[in-house]
Each structure stands twice: as C-alpha cells, then as structure tokens.
Amino acid sequence: MRYLSTRDTSNDKKYVTSAEAIKTGLAPDGGLYMPESIPRLSIDDIKDLSSLPYEKRAGRILSMFLTDYDESAIEEDCRTAYSEERFPGGAAPLVPVTKTWSALELWHGPTCAFKDMALQIMPRLLSRALTMTGESRRAHILVATSGDTGKAALEGYRDVDGIDITVFYPVDGVSPMQKLQMTTQQGSNVNVCAVEGNFDDAQTGVKKIFSDEDAAAEADAKGFFFSSANSINWGRLAPQIVYYVSAYCDLATSGRIEFGDKINFCVPTGNFGNIFAGYIAREMGLPVARLICASNSNCVLTDFIRTGTYDRTREFFKTMSPSMDILISSNLERLIWLTSGADVTADCMKKLSEDGKYTVPAETLKKIRSAFSGYFADEKTTSETLAATFRDHGYLADTHTSVAIGCYNAYKAESGDETQTVIVSTASPFKFAHDVCTSLGYKPESHDPGVLLATLERVGGKAAPAPLGKILALPVRFKDTVKPDGMKNYIFKG
Numbered sequence: 259m260r261y262l263s264t265r266d267t268s269n270d271k272k273y274v275t276s277a278e279a280i281k282t283g284l285a286p287d288g289g290l291y292m293p294e295s296i297p298r299l300s301i302d303d304i305k306d307l308s309s310l311p312y313e314k315r316a317g318r319i320l321s322m323f324l325t326d327y328d329e330s331a332i333e334e335d336c337r338t339a340y341s342e343e344r345f346p347g348g349a350a351p352l353v354p355v356t357k358t359w360s361a362l363e364l365w366h367g368p369t370c371a372f373k374d375m376a377l378q379i380m381p382r383l384l385s386r387a388l389t390m391t392g393e394s395r396r397a398h399i400l401v402a403t404s405g406d407t408g409k410a411a412l413e414g415y416r417d418v419d420g421i422d423i424t425v426f427y428p429v430d431g432v433s434p435m436q437k438l439q440m441t442t443q444q445g446s447n448v449n450v451c452a453v454e455g456n457f458d459d460a461q462t463g464v465k466k467i468f469s470d471e472d473a474a475a476e477a478d479a480k481g482f483f484f485s486s487a488n489s490i491n492w493g494r495l496a497p498q499i500v501y502y503v504s505a506y507c508d509l510a511t512s513g514r515i516e517f518g519d520k521i522n523f524c525v526p527t528g529n530f531g532n533i534f535a536g537y538i539a540r541e542m543g544l545p546v547a548r549l550i551c552a553s554n555s556n557c558v559l560t561d562f563i564r565t566g567t568y569d570r571t572r573e574f575f576k577t578m579s580p581s582m583d584i585l586i587s588s589n590l591e592r593l594i595w596l597t598s599g600a601d602v603t604a605d606c607m608k609k610l611s612e613d614g615k616y617t618v619p620a621e622t623l624k625k626i627r628s629a630f631s632g633y634f635a636d637e638k639t640t641s642e643t644l645a646a647t648f649r650d651h652g653y654l655a656d657t658h659t660s661v662a663i664g665c666y667n668a669y670k671a672e673s674g675d676e677t678q679t680v681i682v683s684t685a686s687p688f689k690f691a692h693d694v695c696t697s698l699g700y701k702p703e704s705h706d707p708g709v710l711l712a713t714l715e716r717v718g719g720k721a722a723p724a725p726l727g728k729i730l731a732l733p734v735r736f737k738d739t740v741k742p743d744g745m746k747n748y749i750f751k752g
C-alpha cells in the first residue's frame with residue numbers, strides 16, 4: 259500500500275511507504291498523506307474480528323494499511339500498547355446507556371482521553387519507521403495541543419530511544435487538570451511550553467516550523483529532523499479506525515444488532531481526526547449509516563456540512579469542551595481529497611490560507627452529506643445534557659461527550675432515526691471535573707485539581723482514574739511561555 263499527498267496534483271505522483279509517511283508527518287508540499295486506496299472489510303472479516311480481543315483486532319486492521327511493516331511486529335506493538343496494564347478493563351469498552359445509544363469509552367488509557375488510543379501505539383510505529391528507512395538522525399516531535407494530545411503524546415514518547423518531543427499548549431486554553439498533567443510530565447526527552455494565543459495560533463506556529471526550510475537545515479546540521487504527532491500524521495489516524503470496527507463487533511456480539519445491520523456513530527469533533535477515521539471504516543465496508551459530526555459553539559464544521567462553505571473567519575469561543583475549540587479542522591482536507599481529488603483539495607486549501615474560507619463544489623458537498631450530518635451544542639445545551647444524562651440514565655459523561663449526546667438528541671428529534679448509535683466518549687469526566695461538577699449543580703470551592711477530583715468523586719459517586727490521582731503529588735517541571743513567533747527560537751535554544 260503506497261501513500262501520497264492530498265495536494266499532489268502532478269501526473270507523476272510521488273508515492274511513499276507508510277513508514278515514510280509516519281516518519282515525516284506532513285508531506286513536503288504541505289498536504290497530508292493518504293493511502294492510495296482503501297482496503298475492504300467483508301461481513302465475514304468483521305465476524306472473524308468479533309471473536310478476537312482488542313489488540314488482535316488492532317493488529318489485523320493496522321496490517322491492512324501498514325503493509326511495509328512486518329505483521330508480527332505490528333502484533334507485538336499492539337499487544338504492548340493495548341495491554342491490561344495500560345488500559346485496565348479493556349481498551350475500548352462499549353457501555354449501553356439507552357435503548358438506542360451506547361457509549362464507546364475511549365479514555366481508559368494512561369492519560370484518560372481518547373488520544374491514548376493512537377498515541378500508545380504510534381511511538382512504536384515511528385521507532386520502527388526510523389530503522390526501516392535507515393534514518394540516522396534523531397526525530398524531534400513537535401506538538402500543538404488543545405489539551406489532550408499534548409499529554410498523550412508526552413506519555414507515549416517519554417524515554418523512547420532516538421526521539422525527543424516538545425509540546426506547545428495555548429496558555430489559557432486548557433483545563434487546570436490538563437495543564438498539570440503536562441507540566442508535571444516525567445521523562446528525559448520531553449519539553450512543554452505555553453503559547454500566548456489559542457490552539458489555532460499554536461497549531462499554525464507548529465505547521466510553520468514544519469514548512470520552514472531554514473529550520474529543517476538548522477535541525478539537520480544538529481543531527482535531528484522534525485516530525486509530528488498531531489492527527490495530521492497518518493500514524494495517528496490509522497489506529498483510530500480500529501475502534502469503529504471494534505464497536506461494531508461488540509454491538510453485534512452483544513445482540514443489539516445483527517451482523518450486516520447499519521449503525522450510526524456520533525463523534526465529538528475538533529480537528530476532524532477521530533470522525534474521519536470513522537469515515538475510513540465506513541469506506542472499508544463497515545455497515546455505517548450516518549456519521550454525526552458534533553461540534554461545540556465553534557460550529558465551523560456544522561456550517562460546512564450544511565452549506566458547503568468552510569469559513570474560519572468568525573468569533574472564536576472558549577468553551578467547557580476545550581479540546582474541540584478549533585476553527586481549522588485539518589483532517590477535513592483528507593475528506594475533500596477522498597471525495598473530490600487533489601485538484602479540488604489544493605484549490606480549497608489555497609483559498610483557506612489566503613481568504614480564511616472556501617466553498618466546495620456541489621458534487622463534493624453531496625458526497626459528504628450522504629455520510630455526514632452536522633450538529634452543534636452550545637454551552638447551555640451541553641451542561642443541561644450532561645446533567646440530564648446523569649439524572650435519567652446514571653451515566654456520567656465528560657463535557658466533550660456531552661456535546662455529542664446533545665447533538666445526538668437533536669439529530670434523533672429532527673430525523674426520528676431509531677438506528678442503534680454509538681456515541682464516542684472521548685474523555686474521563688474527571689479530566690474536566692470543574693465544568694462537570696458545575697453542570698451537575700455543585701460549584702467546586704476552587705480550581706485546584708485535587709479539590710476538583712475529590713468533589714466529583716463525591717458528586718458522581720465513583721472513583722477518579724488512578725493516573726489522575728497520581729499526578730497531584732508530582733512537582734511542576736515546565737513553566738516557560740512564548741509568543742507564537744517565538745516558537746521556532748524556543749526549539750533551537752538548546
């Protein structure tokens with residue numbers, strides 16, 4: 259399976275291996291890597307996968323995409339990444355909540371957010387890619403985070419041989435717990451720095467360094483090169499395809515559906531990475547009717563799916579679901595490429611960078627709308643949904659998941675669709691304890707992470723995940739703050 263850039267409009271396309279795509283992250287022309295074709299899964303394949311544990315499902319599916327990797331190496335990496343030790347109780351449990359929807363809990367890993375699903379395995383794949391491509395330089399991972407990616411990447415890459423990592427986070431754009439998780443990170447190859455700006459400023463800064471030839475030359479002279487752990491990297495996306503298939507298997511084996519029945523997924527969305535992995539699963543042949551794209555008040559994707567115009571030139575809101583406070587959803591580029599090809603993609607991305615907006619051709623919009631529905635939940639709806647889900651169904655959801663539940667409720671009311679739906683639950687409620695408690699009607703006494711955890715344990719009636727309790731006792735190691743135009747210097751300062 260070969261990979262190519264979403265912006266490669268030439269007749270003589272430049273193909274790379276999956277190891278190369280994972281190693282470099284972004285293509286040299288600024289596009290994102292995509293497989294040249296999507297492998298197929300039959301219903302019989304899905305039945306086979308149903309009898310296997312998560313790590314084996316992951317090994318099978320990843321091997322279909324990463325064909326240049328040794329299959330037994332992938333299996334070994336999946337066994338380690340999705341072990342009971344890292345994901346106590348299972349990597350992606352499906353919890354039935356009402357007659358029509360179940361929660362796919364993707365936050366039982368070491369950092370309590372769904373980013374672990376990819377970032378526990380990706381460092382292993384990158385490490386192998388360095389060997390497979392004969393790379394002698396060190397890799398320096400640059401991450402812009404809206405909160406959860408940073409911690410998950412730090413935890414995934416800590417003390418991995420041949421790799422260093424720097425994480426930039428928006429100074430006021432992450433929750434107190436997210437900040438503490440990052441600034442207390444342990445490991446000898448890690449660095450964390452705040453950026454004066456929002457997530458888009460941090461992400462734009464990182465993208466600039468990636469495309470800066472002087473920076474690449476300076477790094478090369480010092481014996482390293484830049485790589486990415488953001489969801490623009492194919493190594494992030496591929497592992498996310500697995501849990502869509504896995505959820506389907508579990509829904510079928512539990513008897514809620516028959517093999518072959520179609521289901522819906524509703525996904526709390528920011529950078530469009532998670533839900534796009536669901537689209538790939540659908541393209542592979544997984545019986546998926548609709549993908550419901552759930553946004554918060556930063557509803558740029560809702561508007562796009564409804565009108566075909568993507569317009570980032572709008573007010574930016576800081577919400578209680580900060581990991582979705584994003585106005586440039588990078589992975590949408592992959593969807594446009596898959597539905598419409600490189601010419602349309604390159605044209606749209608040029609307009610986005612010049613005018614901050616673009617409109618896709620009618621044909622593209624039609625294809626997108628045949629799979630996706632777009633909804634958003636404002637702050638009030640999110641809070642009320644969180645409280646009602648706990649009150650009526652005894653299910654404690656975090657703020658991001660509550661955005662999705664609110665959107666699903668709106669979708670169901672509007673469409674009358676009773677299809678079994680999986681709502682992708684992306685974070686532990688304890689990671690966003692302040693807003694979860696407030697939504698439930700209990701105002702915590704302070705923003706101190708320890709007080710917040712204890713308050714939610716009392717109010718929610720369950721124990722906080724062990725990894726969150728542990729960091730309360732760790733010293734803060736990282737206190738630096740830079741302006742967006744100071745990010746490059748920060749990397750090279752030594």
Ligand SMILES: *Cc1c(COP(=O)(O)O)cnc(C)c1O
Binds near residue numbers: 527528531533658
């Ligand atoms: C990252 C994140 C999201 C958004 O996922 P995308 O892949 O960026 O769309 C949603 N919820 C949580 C908790 C996250 O950490």
